[in-house]
Amino acid sequence: MNDLVDFSVVGNVGVITINNPPVNALAQAVRQGIQDGVNQGVADAAVEALVIVGGGRTFIAGADISEFGKPLAAPDLNSVLTSIEDSSKPVVAALHGTALGGGLEVALACHYRCAVAQGAVGLPEVKLGLLPGAGGTQRLPRLVGPEAAADMIIGGNPVPAPKAAELGIVDEIVEGDLTAAAAAYAARLVAEKAPLRRIRDMDEKVASARGDEALFEGLRKKFSRQARGQPAPYACLESVRNAVELPFDEGMKKDREIFTGLMASPESAALRYAFFVEREANKIPDVPKGTPVREIKSAAIIGAGTMGGGIAMNFANAGIPVTLLEVTQDALDRGIGVISRNYASTVKRGRLSEAKMNERLALIQGVLSYDDIADADVVIEAAFEEMPIKKEIFAKLDAVCKPSAILASNTSTLDIDEMAAVTKRPGSVIGMHFFSPANVMRLLEVVRGDKTDKDVIATVMGLGKKIGKVSVLVGVCDGFVGNRMLHGYLREANFLLEEGALPAQIDRVIYDFGLPMGPFAMGDLAGLDIGWRIRKAKAASRPSNQRYSPLGDKLCELGRFGQKTGSGWYRYEEGNRAPIEDPEVEKIIVETSAELGMERREISDEEILARCIYPLINEGARILEEGMALRASDIDTIWINGYGFPSYRGGPMFYADQVGTKAVYDAIVKFADEQGPQFWEPAPLLAKLAAEGKGFLGR
Numbered sequence: 064m065n066d067l068v069d070f071s072v073v074g075n076v077g078v079i080t081i082n083n084p085p086v087n088a089l090a091q092a093v094r095q096g097i098q099d100g101v102n103q104g105v106a107d108a109a110v111e112a113l114v115i116v117g118g119g120r121t122f123i124a125g126a127d128i129s130e131f132g133k134p135l136a137a138p139d140l141n142s143v144l145t146s147i148e149d150s151s152k153p154v155v156a157a158l159h160g161t162a163l164g165g166g167l168e169v170a171l172a173c174h175y176r177c178a179v180a181q182g183a184v185g186l187p188e189v190k191l192g193l194l195p196g197a198g199g200t201q202r203l204p205r206l207v208g209p210e211a212a213a214d215m216i217i218g219g220n221p222v223p224a225p226k227a228a229e230l231g232i233v234d235e236i237v238e239g240d241l242t243a244a245a246a247a248y249a250a251r252l253v254a255e256k257a258p259l260r261r262i263r264d265m266d267e268k269v270a271s272a273r274g275d276e277a278l279f280e281g282l283r284k285k286f287s288r289q290a291r292g293q294p295a296p297y298a299c300l301e302s303v304r305n306a307v308e309l310p311f312d313e314g315m316k317k318d319r320e321i322f323t324g325l326m327a328s329p330e331s332a333a334l335r336y337a338f339f340v341e342r343e344a345n346k347i348p349d350v351p352k353g354t355p356v357r358e359i360k361s362a363a364i365i366g367a368g369t370m371g372g373g374i375a376m377n378f379a380n381a382g383i384p385v386t387l388l389e390v391t392q393d394a395l396d397r398g399i400g401v402i403s404r405n406y407a408s409t410v411k412r413g414r415l416s417e418a419k420m421n422e423r424l425a426l427i428q429g430v431l432s433y434d435d436i437a438d439a440d441v442v443i444e445a446a447f448e449e450m451p452i453k454k455e456i457f458a459k460l461d462a463v464c465k466p467s468a469i470l471a472s473n474t475s476t477l478d479i480d481e482m483a484a485v486t487k488r489p490g491s492v493i494g495m496h497f498f499s500p501a502n503v504m505r506l507l508e509v510v511r512g513d514k515t516d517k518d519v520i521a522t523v524m525g526l527g528k529k530i531g532k533v534s535v536l537v538g539v540c541d542g543f544v545g546n547r548m549l550h551g552y553l554r555e556a557n558f559l560l561e562e563g564a565l566p567a568q569i570d571r572v573i574y575d576f577g578l579p580m581g582p583f584a585m586g587d588l589a590g591l592d593i594g595w596r597i598r599k600a601k602a603a604s605r606p607s608n609q610r611y612s613p614l615g616d617k618l619c620e621l622g623r624f625g626q627k628t629g630s631g632w633y634r635y636e637e638g639n640r641a642p643i644e645d646p647e648v649e650k651i652i653v654e655t656s657a658e659l660g661m662e663r664r665e666i667s668d669e670e671i672l673a674r675c676i677y678p679l680i681n682e683g684a685r686i687l688e689e690g691m692a693l694r695a696s697d698i699d700t701i702w703i704n705g706y707g708f709p710s711y712r713g714g715p716m717f718y719a720d721q722v723g724t725k726a727v728y729d730a731i732v733k734f735a736d737e738q739g740p741q742f743w744e745p746a747p748l749l750a751k752l753a754a755e756g757k758g759f760l761g762r
């Protein structure tokens with residue numbers, strides 16, 4: 064038909080093949096080609112049915128997002144889908160890989176769908192703050208009923224083909240060559256005189272839900288946590304409801320209005336931004352694409368504790384053999400025991416097969432001697448956070464590891480350059496800062512030392528991707544990027560308690576802003592004793608005139624370490640992680656305010672939000688000035704993937720631009736007046752941008 068769409072005839076079946084690698088996105092020429100293909104098939108007397116199939120490794124995986132925000136060139140997808148649905152000859156979608164978004168919408172306009180068992184279908188538009196705008200919201204409920212449709216449209220997650228077959232989305236699971244199997248299936252439909260099944264004309268599945276208030280109220284509740292602060296999930300629900308209550312064309316008309324509104328929403332802008340900049344983080348100006356990389360076929364981890372175990376799982380999950388080194392057999396057994404239990408619970412929850420678990424466990428080997436890791440391509444040190452221990456380990460690694468090995472540290476606070484300095488190969492030393500739980504959290508801060516070689520950076524960035532991480536390059540500084548910014552956030556949260564707030568109020572404000580939990584619930588989850596120990600170690604170096612909140616220390620002195628001890632900033636009931644407000648804690652806070660000579664005051668939610676979030680922005684500005692992050696969007700990627708910053712707010716720097724750098728700057732100056740300049744000195748970059756009326760992005 065054109066460069067991207069091919070038409071051929073197999074027996075009595077016309078086959079429309081889309082060849083727009085890598086994901087057969089619905090670019091203009093693809094839309095045009097499909098429409099022309101359908102017209103040609105309908106016009107050709109020798110063709111009795113049509114198949115639409117994706118060339119390469121997938122069906123259509125969605126819209127061409129580079130067309131977002133631009134006026135769409137004809138034909139628009141909906142008119143293509145109408146041609147398919149109105150075809151006088153049956154059209155079959157042949158699915159493999161992922162049929163996502165516009166891809167699934169194409170399939171839903173077809174009269175029948177077949178798929179290979181490994182395929183998956185989904186409508187992920189909600190994750191970009193949108194709704195599936197080409198009839199997905201109107202057709203899917205008619206096919207599978209409003210509840211299953213809402214799960215897919217509001218949840219946004221893909222559904223494997225076998226499950227899709229159970230739901231009725233896929234009519235036939237096929238094996239062998241997909242095009243041949245789909246053509247055979249289409250020929251069979253012709254032979255059986257199967258009717259042209261137009262989903263838009265189906266009514267049975269939606270009729271029973273018509274006027275069912277309770278059903279939709281239930282769905283609203285079901286998704287309320289995920290939907291917090293965002294219009295798109297509710298818009299999707301409204302749209303599903305329209306499918307139930309309105310004729311197809313009216314529902315489609317409403318969808319266009321709803322879609323336009325969503326496209327203009329700040330939440331969708333933020334989500335689309337977050338999606339794009341996550342990929343941008345891989346671009347490193349002085350480490351261009353094509354920089355040679357070292358081959359990574361095996362890994363070793365030093366220390367099988369909380370982090371080491373989780374890191375090892377990442378490698379095993381990616382099929383890379385990994386050796387865990389510990390100091391004692393006991394520690395090793397404990398570490399491997401935790402990993403086994405972790406996998407076993409995933410199996411129990413039905414998310415991993417027993418066979419896969421065994422395969423992964425077989426890739427993890429525990430050892431006690433450095434000789435056993437001499438051949439590892441990359442070694443990640445995850446032992447105790449003490450420089451002498453790290454130095455000793457790096458010296459040993461330098462002595463035993465092969466010359467091409469990359470030596471990495473997972474340190475959260477220590478200087479990578481100091482570790483590199485004890486080796487004869489500082490160019491091969493780098494930081495790989497994983498986040499806890501390391502097998503779950505997507506963020507990986509890749510810490511570039513003074514002497515780190517470019518091929519090492521390129522290798523580790525690529526390795527991060529291979530083990531399923533979002534890698535962001537950062538420089539060596541205290542706390543790197545993420546934790547360095549976190550300091551100010553936690554500091555202000557504590558100060559606010561002394562001034563008049565309570566943990567539950569602050570946590571509620573932060574939760575409502577969109578983080579998974581506020582600072583105090585997070586502290587209780589992570590354990591308060593770690594920070595306490597670090598603060599004690601650093602106490603001597605703290606300037607005596609610096610404001611310091613003793614509250615966290617007071618809780619720890621009472622043995623309140625958080626969830627693990629049944630109490631921290633909140634109290635917890637046995638076997639329950641739900642925080643319960645504790646009058647004991649309120650008493651300690653109120654007494655502390657008095658001891659500090661502070662008159663407690665009513666603190667507004669607005670002040671809480673600004674006091675907690677603006678320090679992130681101010682520190683982010685400093686990080687940019689110092690070149691510790693390459694770009695403002697990298698900071699946002701870190702905060703979204705490592706700290707649960709709501710992606711629909713784009714990250715702290717994007718949020719700053721939305722609030723306006725001038726407004727953020729003015730607020731910081733005001734806090735400096737009220738609180739003293741100690742912690743509220745505006746970053747020069749923020750001051751400059753505010754004065755110039757510019758933002759952090761595209762500055």
Ligand code: NAD
Nearest residue numbers: 366367368369370371389390394445446447448474475499
């Ligand atoms: P952990 O105490 O749970 O585990 C450390 C493990 O290292 C222990 O099993 C210990 O036996 C072993 N170990 C100690 N010295 C060793 C040595 N010389 N050789 C081999 N093994 C040795 O600690 P963790 O929480 O897993 O932290 C490990 C590292 O990861 C630290 O540098 C920490 O700062 C960093 N980190 C921790 C987190 C976190 O949230 N826990 C997050 C990011 C980074």
